[in-house]
Each structure stands twice: as C-alpha cells, then as structure tokens.
Amino acid sequence: MSAAAAVFRRELLLAARRPAEWAQPLVFYAIVALLFPLGIEAHDPALKVFAPAVVWVGALLAALLGVERIFRGDLDDGTLEQLLLADAPAPLLVAAKLAAHWLITALPLVVAAPVLGIALGLEPLAVKVLTLSLLLGTPTLMFTGGFAAALTVGAQRAGILLPILVLPLMTPAVIFGGGAVRAAAAGLPFDAPLYFLGALTALTVTLLPFAAAGALRNAIE
Amino acid sequence: MSLPSLQVRNLAVARGDRNVVEALDFSVAAGEILHIRGRNGAGKTSLLEVLCGLRQPAAGSLEGQPDAEHRHWLGHKNALNPTLSPDENLRFWCALGGHADVDVGPALLRVGLKAQRHRPCGSLSTGQRRRAALARLLALPRPWWFLDEPLAGLDHAGIELLAELLDAHGRSGGAALVTSHQPLPAAVAGVRSLELRA
Numbered sequence: 001m002s003a004a005a006a007v008f009r010r011e012l013l014l015a016a017r018r019p020a021e022w023a024q025p026l027v028f029y030a031i032v033a034l035l036f037p038l039g040i041e042a043h044d045p046a047l048k049v050f051a052p053a054v055v056w057v058g059a060l061l062a063a064l065l066g067v068e069r070i071f072r073g074d075l076d077d078g079t080l081e082q083l084l085l086a087d088a089p090a091p092l093l094v095a096a097k098l099a100a101h102w103l104i105t106a107l108p109l110v111v112a113a114p115v116l117g118i119a120l121g122l123e124p125l126a127v128k129v130l131t132l133s134l135l136l137g138t139p140t141l142m143f144t145g146g147f148a149a150a151l152t153v154g155a156q157r158a159g160i161l162l163p164i165l166v167l168p169l170m171t172p173a174v175i176f177g178g179g180a181v182r183a184a185a186a187g188l189p190f191d192a193p194l195y196f197l198g199a200l201t202a203l204t205v206t207l208l209p210f211a212a213a214g215a216l217r218n219a220i221e
Numbered sequence: 222m223s224l225p226s227l228q229v230r231n232l233a234v235a236r237g238d239r240n241v242v243e244a245l246d247f248s249v250a251a252g253e254i255l256h257i258r259g260r261n262g263a264g265k266t267s268l269l270e271v272l273c274g275l276r277q278p279a280a281g282s283l284e285g286q287p288d289a290e291h292r293h294w295l296g297h298k299n300a301l302n303p304t305l306s307p308d309e310n311l312r313f314w315c316a317l318g319g320h321a322d323v324d325v326g327p328a329l330l331r332v333g334l335k336a337q338r339h340r341p342c343g344s345l346s347t348g349q350r351r352r353a354a355l356a357r358l359l360a361l362p363r364p365w366w367f368l369d370e371p372l373a374g375l376d377h378a379g380i381e382l383l384a385e386l387l388d389a390h391g392r393s394g395g396a397a398l399v400t401s402h403q404p405l406p407a408a409v410a411g412v413r414s415l416e417l418r419a
Contacts, residue, residue, distance in 0.1 A: 003319065006313055081296055085294050086318070087288070
C-alpha cells in the first residue's frame, strides 16, 4: 500500500505545481452549466427539466478534458516503465493514480454541483440528489476515462480516438445520474438509479484498473 | 551479497514480427559487469528489456531473473518528471520501493547535483538529468542493475563517475548488464563483453 500512497501523493504534488490543469475542467464545467440558461428563454420552465442533463453532460465533458494526459507524461518521461517494473501490483498503482485524479478534477465538480443546481432552478431535494449522483457517478467517469487513456496512450490521434471509445462506456452513468435527479424533481422514488450508479462505480473502480494496467503494459512493449 | 546467477538459454527476442536476437546463451554471476555491444538495431535494448522483465522472450528460457526489489532499470528515458526536482523525483522512487524515509541527499551529492537538487528537472541539461537518474541506483541499493545506454548524454566527468559507480557495484558483489555501442571505461573491473550480431 505504501507504493500506492506514493503514487497518490505524487499526483497531488504535481497538481499543486500545475493548478491550471485541474482548474480548466472546473471552469469548463461552470461555463457549460451557466451559459446554458442564457441560450433559452428567461424563466422558461423547461430549464428545470434540462438542468440534470446539463450538469451531468458538463461533468462528463469536463472529465474528458484532462483524461488523455493522465498517462501521456509518464510514458514520455519513462515513469511508466518504472511503475510497471515496481514491486507493487500495477493495477493498484493505476487505481491510486486515477483516485488522485478523481480527487483533483472530479471532486471539485461535485462540490460545485449544488451551486449550479440552484442556479438552474432545481428544488432543494433535486439539488441534493444531483450532488449525490455526481459523487457516486464521477468515479465511473474517471476510471472509464482512465482505462480509455491507457488503451490509447501509445496511439497517434489519441485525442480523437479517446472520446469515441469512452462515450458509449460513460453513457449509463449519465442516464442513471440524470434519471435520479429527474425522479427527485418529479417527486418519484430516486433510489434505484442511485443504486445503479453505485454498482457501476463499484464495478469500474475494481475491474478497470486491471484492464488499464494490461493496456499500459501493451503500450510500452 | 550472494546472488544467484542469471542464466540465459537459447533465448530469442522479437521486435515487431521478426527476431532480432536468436539462440543466445550466456550467464551473469554476482560481481560481473556484462557489456552488451552491437551496432544500431542489433537488439541490445530489446534484449535488456527481456532480461529485466519489461517484455516477454520470443523463445528460450531465463533462470535466476531478479525480482522487482532486487533490480534497477535505467532505460533510454530517465523517469524524471520535468515538473519535479531531482530530490522530489528520487524521494518518489524510494517511497515506491517501500523506503520513504531514505535521505536522497548523499546520492545526489555523489552524482554532482547538490546545487540542482531542488530545481525542476525540466530546467536541467540532458547530462544532469542522466546523473539524476543514476542517483536512483545509489539512493536505493539493489544488486542487479540493467542499464540501457547509460553513457548517453554524459560528459567526460559523468562517464568517469559512471565507471566508478559500476566498479564499486561489481566489487561489492552486485551485477550489472550494460548496453552501449561505445566501449565502457577501462576503470571498470570485471567487465565481460557480449557482441550481438544482427
């Protein structure tokens, strides 16, 4: 575990040195969510209907923004070779790296969600469910994105390949996340989609690091 | 240090769809420095990657291959994040190896980077970055060294430094496999050569 902790701390240190990298997705997310109401009629009741999808798609796009870089620098400077040769399971190191990236780039999106929810006119209960759905769903976005980044790290045109690869895999999170908020706003039970999000996160967080580590091993051979 | 020797039998190494090395037999014992020579494209790096465990052999067998905690790999790339300083990079590699409490100062001093230890690696010269990578060998002592073109980028003093490190490593019972298309400095004792012919 000390090796995983070392990787986790290193990512936080790098994020502290390069604040623009983690601030960019947050700013992008806020711009998408806050400019959307300006594009439709003021006080349009449809805004509340669209709000969950706007925030979720904003989060998805923000998560995609930085994901391509996750392993690129490590491949370029030789760190990846050393990580795969280390005396620690590679999936554990990959999971530590992705967990750190979730903390740096996705947790701020979750923290900002209540503000955006209120700004988009959601009721307090729907705002709570929106925040909870993002908390449960963003690890899925991050780990799926990380897996795709590992698959494409050695590829040319990874910037195009990665979103095409990742969007179908991330769709369930957006469907269930948006669905939970819509249900809460309509006064319907919203626990089932949240359970689905939790299950998706459990699945992606435990299985995808193994697949990502395999893909990284392929990339350096 | 008493090391089991690394035994290579009938080894073939592939790159892409062709074998660059075939039917190779040799062994490396404790205290030996094996200099793997050959012209460009002869398969030196591919062979070293197989011996170190970075890739699988196409055929043949390897016995006594050291595990992760007993080997150092120094590839073409230095494994230094350009945003972090040599000090921070080195402390990360020590922590990854389970030795977070190691003082990396003496290793950086030994490779001549005392003044640069807190500067970002991105601002160091090619030779200084190579020296910082060499400091990893010292900060975390391990018996097996796999060094791929370690002389690249080093100035005359740097080559002498590497010769001293290799010599001391061999004398203390460690083993090293070094690829280089140029001769190793004469100061290194116990060097055996393996010529790869493509």
